[in-house]
Amino acid sequence: MDVARLFRHPLLPETDLLSAHYVEHTFSPHWHDCYVVPVIQAGAQLYQYAREQHLAVFGSIGVINPGEVHTGMRAGDDGWTYRAFYPPVSYLQKIASDLAGKPVEPPWFPLKVIHDIPLAQELLKAHLLLEQQFPDWLEVETRLYQAMSVLITRYSGIAPVDETSKPIRHVAWMKEVLSSRLEDSLTLEQLAAETGLSAFHAARMFSQQVGMPPHAWRNHLRLNRSLGMLKQGQSISATAAALGFTDQSHFNRHFKRAFGVAPSHWKAA
Template identity: 30%
Template sequence: MPGVVEVLHAHFPTHAYPSHTHDAWTVLIVDEGAVRYDLDRHEHGLAQAQVSLLPPHVPHDGRSVRPEGFRKRVLYLAPDRLDPRLIGAAVDQPEYVDPLLRHRIHQLHRVLRDGLEELEAQSRLLFIEERLQQHLSRRVGEPPQAPSGVAGQLRELLDSRVADGVSLEEAGRIIQAHPVHLVRAFSREYGMPPHRYLTGRRVDLARRYLLDGRPTAEVATLAGFYDQSHLNRHFKKVLGVTPRRFAAS
């Protein structure tokens, strides 16, 4: 539906997410267990009574607090559905104890699962976005500044070439900075090296193609991986399942 890039229901008995980013707002609730995660190199926890909102392009990971794992539901919202000037507020406080918001998210998941009432789904999404916007706005001081310098330029370059990729030498020529300086500046700004950021963006792209029904061998090429084996390895490392199983579920 418009505004919702992807919906994910998952049970992870053992999988731990490595640090990665999304180009969408990630709205997360936990139905069983509890999750601990680092967002922008600060540790957070998410229990069943809470809602978590992770902003676009900010590195985060995820792991279970309990040995039996966790079960979660996720809405990935298009980046323009919430004010990008509020990303800093989401980084500062990504969890909310808000029973009404959690209930509305539960209702939207139910409607999307049934797939019969598009108008209801749109209405429920608008109420969720309004509530999230209210939480974020309460925490706004100075609006966050856009990434500047070579790190921001390199991220923009990687975002423009997710499938094709770019070598550090070429990036250095375009940005007019030494490749070593690029890697150091990017890692310091985003908490991960450029190659890991690009791999995460490619996994995100692969998810979109899989949800469109494309075969995994074609998805590997379209998303910038060398072959299907290369896609399988990184996809499972990030999401804990193979592309084929993800598409089937």
């Protein structure tokens, strides 16, 4: 049975996001005025693109450039399962310009089927986070921006300019912003704007100098602050809400991952 869900997220208001499993459906020749970035999760898809036939299997990323006619059909009896991004040209062009440190033309991807399991996994993680009702905006934007940056630099030939030699005060200031806005739905673009860096270079500089991306560092700061709040008798739900976790289960999951026990067990001890 064919199942498909098309949705959007406020972080990407002009980007369609598709999660689908197709067995019977066959896409007739068509084209988009945006990019198509699908990641195969299971099965295999056969498609015609650039006057050639291509096969996308588990872990494949079949990037379709804007305006290019293509089809789509199953390559086996079980069909294929995939998640796809449909970002506008302006979105990938902005990331490419951030990478290059100057305005550039929209990236072009000559390779029709990309076999890059680590990159495919990062794109899938970002897609899954975007499907959640209340994701951590900083985390999902950082993951998506970094994954798209890798896609562009590795497969469209746009090389990033090196800004990692800029003063360490940029990272210190980002930490200050993150610390003062623990409960906010802060985005990577907003964080980068505080330093005058592009989103790509802000995330890369922070990760290289701190050892983890901004969203992970902020979550650990939240967790460390939660210990004092729980010790003072504040409830787990109130602590989670005060520190900006999306809900109590989100807090519980991060707490146990960091400290080895659930907040309730730590509080009781």
